[in-house]
Amino acid sequence: MNDVTPIRTKAENALLSRFPQVKAGLPGDASIRHLRDDAFASFEVSGLPHRRIEAWHYTDLRSLLRDAPDLAVVPPAHVVQRAAEHASVLDQVPATRLVMVNGFYDTNISTFGLPAGVVVKDMHTALGQSEPLIASHLGAATTTPDPLIALNTAFMNGGVIVTIAPHTKLDLPLELRFVTETVDAIAMAPRVLVIVGEGADVTLLESHQGPDGVAYQTNAVVEIFGAEHSRIEHVRLSAGGNHAVDLSTLAVNLQREANFRSLHCITTPGLARHQVFASLQGEGIAFDVDGVALLSGTQHVDTTLAIDHAAPGCTSRELFKTVLDAQATGVFQGRIMVKQIAQQTDGKMMSQAVLLSDDARMNNKPELEIFADDVVCGHGATCGALDDDLLFYLMARGLPRVEAEALMLAAFVGEAFEKIRHDGMRDVCEALAGTWLKSRSTATKQA
């Protein structure tokens, strides 16, 4: 007998029994219920993704996910209040803030009054009200079938829908702040749509924070639609709790002459899989996605990119920097696909990793899939320790090893931060890296 019935893990069983229990209570009309059922059916067939599935080879979610905690509910006022009291590294950046507590948008602790041209709808409400933007946009940013998107679609209950009117130029960034406020493990599945009109110019910040020591799970899906000539900068900070599972997908869909750049900075969560799916649908798009991951302890952080050049004359740039200490594991998977129609594509992808410990591991898998003949595409991946001769040069000038390393590492990740257009955010990211490097040097001193 060849067909082995898969043995379900604890987490899979929890998810399988949960969906029928909660689905009646999840927001949505008949068409949404249908979406959820379809999405969940695909999970029922395949279960959690595991290492025999190529895209999940280095992140065996089936074995890494120990459990699937209860789905978060709309938080009561006192929980929201506590969430509002947490400081964020983004507090110093003036912005219009949309705050999600345990995945649910809360207007009381969000910025009062939105700039002209910006409309925000609560996803929880919108799902229950046959919102036309959901029918037109939800799930439309990418056509890539994906298990995380499917699970999010089955359980989605919070988040926001943001529309930016054509030609709006926002003075302040728009921040999507996700705060997890809980003492018990909970699961969250927020869904966000950001629909940027033609010629609009926006900076989007996305931050994720939550308590240490709590095994909460987030599976967020953010879909960004950039119309023709839109100009979007997106900066995502993932600073979840040290026991958190942070699964997330950013799906970007761009039209002609759109200019999109994004930086993803990951520091704390225990287990993270961060996916970026980009679909370049019109000519002359400039797309740039960069990342910095600073990992220590037993963290496992996976960044998976798929850039689909579906129109001629677009450029894409990816620069990912990973620093791994202790027993941390890093994964970078990047795929550039160039469709036959996408002539004059210019794509460059680079993943660079620095290993600070013998026990740290980095898995790099860049790929090109090219069906057009007139393209310039390249990718590269490096992985290694810091240069001992350079370290000695710095130490010979009086810097202790960790401080010499810190200088070199700040320079290493600084190359990605330099590409951030928003000055304040560049400072925030550099400060985050600085804090990480400092905590390393204190840890070394104590050891």
Place this chain on the structure above:
Amino acid sequence: MLEIRNLHVSIEDKKILNGLTLTVHDGEVAAIMGPNGSGKSTLSYVIAGKPDYEVLDGEILLDGQNVLELEAHERAAAGLFLAFQYPLEIPGVATMSFLKAAMNSQRKIRGEEEMATADFMKAVRAAADKLGIPQDMLRRGLNVGFSGGEKKRMEILQMALLAPNFCILDETDSGLDIDALKVVSEGVNALRDPKRAFLVITHYQRLLNYIVPDTVHVMAHGQVVKSGGKELALELEATGYADYKTLAA
């Protein structure tokens, strides 16, 4: 005072220093000359604390303290400075922030106060002016894209700022044009002090016309094979190393 006694050093199982003994007193300028591959740079690295070397025997004392027990940064804080034969380029590390970090780290190790930023900037500017280093070079990545001569000047700038009491100059003259050689030598001479000693490694007598040594030592096969006064350098210029190559073997 630096005392090196019977130093035996190997790297990757290759013996480089073979019982080297050398004393440099406070205020002294000692020159080391010797054929390529005789172990001069190795000696300078071992004194500065480069980890790759295995010290098999012997000791190195700086003012009586055994520096072999110290890590490179502690040796720097104790007053040792090595001007590298080949200064390294460190992209992304701004020269100014590096200088400041180095300076303050040494002070911290010695239990001294950090230097105020304004004082620091003033000190850097003054030292840079003396060595003919333009300000915009200080804003670039450390040594990145600097010419060979510029890198050597930058080494002397660091030496002037960190004010060590034992300075090793490993072929600081190579790669310098005639004018730069003068500027750099003046920079070094300005630092000469009864409490500060120098170990100047060079292949050329010319440098020693500018930085006049008190003693000259010939190194061959990982040993000091002859010592003398400044006239020894002139002698070597005339005769070469042929005699010494056999002497130590």
